[in-house]
Amino acid sequence: xxxxxxxxxxxxxxxxxxxxxxxxxxxxxxxxxxxxxxxxxxxxxxxxxxxxxxxxxxxxxxxxxxxxxxxxxxxxxxxxxxxxxxxxxxxxxxxxxxxxxxxxxxxxxx
Amino acid sequence: xxxxxxxxxxxxxxxxxxxxxxxxxxxxxxxxxxxxxxxxxxxxxxxxxxxxxxxxxxxxxxxxxxxxxxxxxxxxxxxxxxxxxxxxxxxxxxxxxxxxxxxxxxxxxxxxxxxx
Numbered sequence: 001x002x003x004x005x006x007x008x009x010x011x012x013x014x015x016x017x018x019x020x021x022x023x024x025x026x027x028x029x030x031x032x033x034x035x036x037x038x039x040x041x042x043x044x045x046x047x048x049x050x051x052x053x054x055x056x057x058x059x060x061x062x063x064x065x066x067x068x069x070x071x072x073x074x075x076x077x078x079x080x081x082x083x084x085x086x087x088x089x090x091x092x093x094x095x096x097x098x099x100x101x102x103x104x105x106x107x108x109x110x
Numbered sequence: 111x112x113x114x115x116x117x118x119x120x121x122x123x124x125x126x127x128x129x130x131x132x133x134x135x136x137x138x139x140x141x142x143x144x145x146x147x148x149x150x151x152x153x154x155x156x157x158x159x160x161x162x163x164x165x166x167x168x169x170x171x172x173x174x175x176x177x178x179x180x181x182x183x184x185x186x187x188x189x190x191x192x193x194x195x196x197x198x199x200x201x202x203x204x205x206x207x208x209x210x211x212x213x214x215x216x217x218x219x220x221x222x223x224x225x226x
Contacts, residue, residue, distance in 0.1 A: 044217075088153065099169075100145075100153035 002027045002093050006101035014109050017079050021104045023089030024071040033065055033072050036088040038103065046074070046087075079108045113137070114218040116201050121223045129188040131221050133201030139216075141204045142184035144168075144176060146197040147220075153200065159184055191225045198222050 004025045013019055025033065035046040047056045049065035049072060056063050060079075065072045076083055086103040093099060117132035135142065143158040145168075155168030159178040173195060177185040184203075188195055201218040 090153070099155075 002091070002099045004089055004091050004099050004101035006087075006089050006104050008104060009102060010105040010107070012107045012109065013079055015080055017108075018075065018077045019079060019106065021074040021076075021087050021089075021106070022071060023073070023101055025089075025091045025099070026070065027091045027093035027099055029093055030067065031092040034090045034092070035063055035072070035074050036090065038086045038088055076106075079106075081108050081110055084108045114201060114203055114216050116199075116218040116221050118221050119219060121221060123191050123223065123225050125192060125225060127191050129191050129223065131186040131188075131199055131201075131223070133184045133186070133203075133218055134182050135203040135216070136182065137203060137205070137216065138181065139203035139205050140181075142178065143202040143204075144174075144184065144186045145200045145202065146170070147200055148197050156186065191223075193225050196223060196225045
């Protein structure tokens with residue numbers, strides 16, 4: 001059965017800290033891995049990763065995929081209180097089906 | 111600006127009622143999805159549709175049905191609502207074909223359904 005695991009499930013840091021969120025997966029016919037940020041609304045898209053070893057960056061956020069070891073990390077540097085959210089990892093497998101992980105709840109304290 | 115809208119933000123229904131959740135996208139996307147989100151379980155796919163009048167079961171289709179009569183509209187139907195269907199329901203759409211050419215799924219704002 002396809003599965004996506006995220007760790008940690010929750011994390012509390014202070015502003016300015018750097019955090020690394022982990023996502024590992026077991027998915028049939030892997031196509032892509034996506035990271036989403038969810039606040040009090042539907043999740044918003046952050047990154048889509050399809051190739052190993054190629055880092056994607058957007059401001060203070062970056063992400064990389066390792067297709068051999070079947071995992072991805074999401075890094076956030078110089079965290080701000082506005083980064084507080086649930087970060088979802090999703091993997092696209094067979095039939096365009098997406099499997100989501102349970103999310104990592106990040107709380108950034110001032 | 112892409113847009114996925116859902117007919118209701120909040121719904122309260124009674125056990126046994128028939129419930130319709132509507133989703134409309136204005137991006138001419140082929141694919142549309144219905145998810146439910148519950149604490150600790152992440153997003154779980156209920157049904158998806160890759161074309162008008164086409165539908166596929168997701169991971170948890172039991173107790174639900176869907177309708178895709180027009181490309182822009184994907185409806186989720188609870189034939190007889192039960193309390194375990196209390197949840198946040200999220201609709202999404204994506205451009206066909208999928209895979210590496212698909213940058214993202216666009217999500218609606220969600221409908222929070224409470225079944226009493």
